[in-house]
Amino acid sequence: MPSYTPPLRDMQFVLHEVLNVVDELKMLPPYADIDADTINAVLEEGGKFCAEVITPINLSGDKEGCQLDKSTHEVTTPKGFKEAYKTYVEGGWAALACDPAYGGQGLPLLVNQCFYEMLNSANQAWTMYPGLSHGAYECLHAHGTDEQKKLYLPKLTSGEWTGTMCLTEPHCGTDLGLLRTKAEPQADGTYKITGGKIFISAGEHTLAENIVHLVLARLPDAPAGSKGISLFIVPKFKVNADGSLGERNGIFCSGLEHKMGIHGNSTCQMTLEDAVGTMVGQPNKGLAAMFVMMNTARLGVGNQSLGLTEVAYQNAVAYAKDRLQMRSLSGAKAPEKAADPIIVHPDVRKMLLTARAFAEGARALQAYTVLQADKSISSDDEDERKEAEAELALLTPIIKAFITDNGWLATSHCMQVYGGHGYIHEWGMEQFVRDARINMLYEGTNTIQSLDLLGRKVLGNNGATLKKFGKKIAAFIEEEGVNEAMQEFINPLADLGDKVNKLTQELGMKAFGNPDEVGAAAVDYLRVVGHMTFAYFFARMAKVALEKQGSGDPFYRAKLATARFYFAKLLPETASLIRTARAGLAPLMEMDEALF
Known part of the structure; x- marks a missing residue:
């Protein structure tokens, strides 16, 4: 069975030595009293919960899966899941970053995100049960009425209730403009909602006493397309005015999806039959309100793959140090043994270092981005809030797509390290691969994230937001350009920055002639920009490590080695990506459809 050790030292390095988050957070009124000791203590205790409570039920949960009783529509989760959730709630973990006005602990989103990496x-499948609740909480906190907030937020904050988002329908995926679920207004101000939803993560379970579904549906007179979508709260059990639970509502699980991974999470087909709901926000404006939840979820999915990359790496390293096979080509490295441990072989090291670099780069990017989320919500400076919002919007599709692409590659490499044992269930590696592959699909496929980045976030405002982020990179390059020790990191970063600027301009011009050029280049473009962000943060991490390597702490030597590996072996991928992005639309459209 796989093991897990929370990477607290690297988290502390990113938070306190690279990003100096305490100084940044102290500038935000809600966190004026935050300190490093508090952050470290919370994450240390959170790491214990992860390692001791939910790691042991990950492999067994994957094997057991969820079971649906079709007569009662109840879903039974794997053994130990309910008990672990009770421990989670009793420990106050659900309330970590929630508003104190509703019983929350009022810690930064950044702290919660680090906890969720662990x-x-x-156990990604287990984590999805409380994880979806955060998106529901954020959506209602931003768009709910005072009455809705009073009724639902305390229970979501405590973890007594969980939340979901019910978007997708059988005939449409991300194209929500096609959805057909209907909402009929009632005399008492509620709505009766009828329709069907699929792929609803944690849509039914008995871990919590109620489930708060946020459902997209159409009013009878709604305009066609995405402009005619409204958002509704549809609880599993109706909620009385005093907060007590009433009768069962007309929303139930009618089937479980049989998936390649995350078997321990109930991915449900949900049927609504005159389910009673209340509207969130304004009529036909539901998609804007739901985007709060969707964007939270996209950051969360990137975090899922970061978590899988880290745990796969840890276990692959342990295996590679123990597994004996063949001798090093340059001579025996463990002559006292029958063969050398496979970690001496260059390609095994390449696979391990790829996973390590993808984890460490993702951790830095994720922390920086969620820090912007904290600023966008809590800063009392309007300009700072707007700038943080813009940067958060820019980086969210990169986190979702680039980190999940990398997670798939990394977990596959780690499974490869195991050789034939890699696809045997008891080792756990094939589960990490299956779980990681799903992350590239849901919450908007990675191609959709790429279209969002290039088409909306970059070309949509003529590259203004990207240029602002680029100025931060340029300022760092200028500052460190005279530092001889940093040239191996600064020079390739500066070169890539120039190439991204030129590529962006070129694609923008092509898009004027034919918008389909965006679709032809978007996936490659996102990966290039993803590498640019990783290169920036690896350069920043290398700067700190160079300054502190004289301390004798081997952590800094390892950090420099990882950064050098990234720049030498992974960043050069951008050269081929830029060429394929420039190849454009023609090679994709030349073949007649009938010839496929």
């Missing part, structure tokens, strides 16, 4: 490493 949860995802330990």
Whole structure:
């Protein structure tokens, strides 16, 4: 069975030595009293919960899966899941970053995100039950009425209730403009909602006493397309005015999806039959309100793959140090043994270092981005809030797509390290691969994230937001350009920055002639920009490590080695990506459809 050790030292390095988050957070009124000791203590205790409570039920949960009783529509989760959730709630973990006005602990989103990285490493399927609740909480906190907030937020904050988002329908995926679920207004101000939803993560379970579904549906007179979508709260059990639970509502699980991974999470087909709901926000404006939840979820999915990359790496390293096979080509490295441990072989090291670099780069990017989320919500400076919002919007599709692409590659490499044992269930590696592959699909496929980045976030405002982020990179390059020790990191970063600027301009011009050029280049473009962000943060991490390597702490030597590996072996991928992005639309459209 796989093991897991929370990467607290690297988290502390990113938070306190690279990003100096305490100084940044102290500038935000809600966190004026935050300190490093508090952050470290919370994450240390959170790591214990992850390692000791939910890691041991990950492999067994994957094997057991969920079971649906079709007569009662109840879903039974794997053994130990309910008990672990009870421990989670009793520990106050659900309330970590929630508003104190509703019983929350009022810690930064950044702290919660670091905790969730560890949860995802330990057990992604289990983590999705409380994880969806955060998106529901954020959506209602931003768009709910005072009455809705009073009724639902305390229970979501405590973890007594969980939340979901019910978007997708059988005939449409991300194209929500096609959805057909209907909402009929009632005399008492509620709505009766009828329709069907699929792929609803944690849509039914008995871990919590109620489930708060946020459902997209159409009013009878709604305009066609995405402009005619409204958002509704549809609880599993109706909620009385005093907060007590009433009768069962007309929303139930009618089937479980049989998936390649995350078997321990109930991915449900949900049927609504005159389910009673209340509207969130304004009529026909539901998609804007739901985007709060969707964007939270996209950051969460990137975090899922970061967690899987870390735990897969840890276990692959342990195996590679123990597994004996063949001798090093340059001579025996463990002559006292029958063969050398496979970690001496260059390609095994390449696979391990790829996973390590993808984890460490993702951790830095994720932390920086969620820090912007904290600023966008809590800053009392309007300009700072707007700038943080814009940067958060820019980086969210990169986190979702680039980190999940990398997670798939990394977990596959780690499974490869195991050789034939890699696809044997008891080792756990093939589960990490299956779980990681799903992350590239849901919450908007990675191609959709790429279209969002290039088409909306970059070309949509003529590259203004990207240029602002680029100025931060350029300022760092200028500052460190005279530092001889940093040239091996600064020079390739500066070169890639120039190439991204030129590529962006070129694609923008092509898109004027034919918008389909965006679709032809978007996936490659996102990966290039993803590498640019990783290169920037690896350069920043290398700067700190160079300054502190004289301390004798081997952590800094390892950090420099990882950064050098990234720049030498992974960043050069951008050269081929730029060429394929420039190849454009013609090679994709030349073949007649009938010839496929």
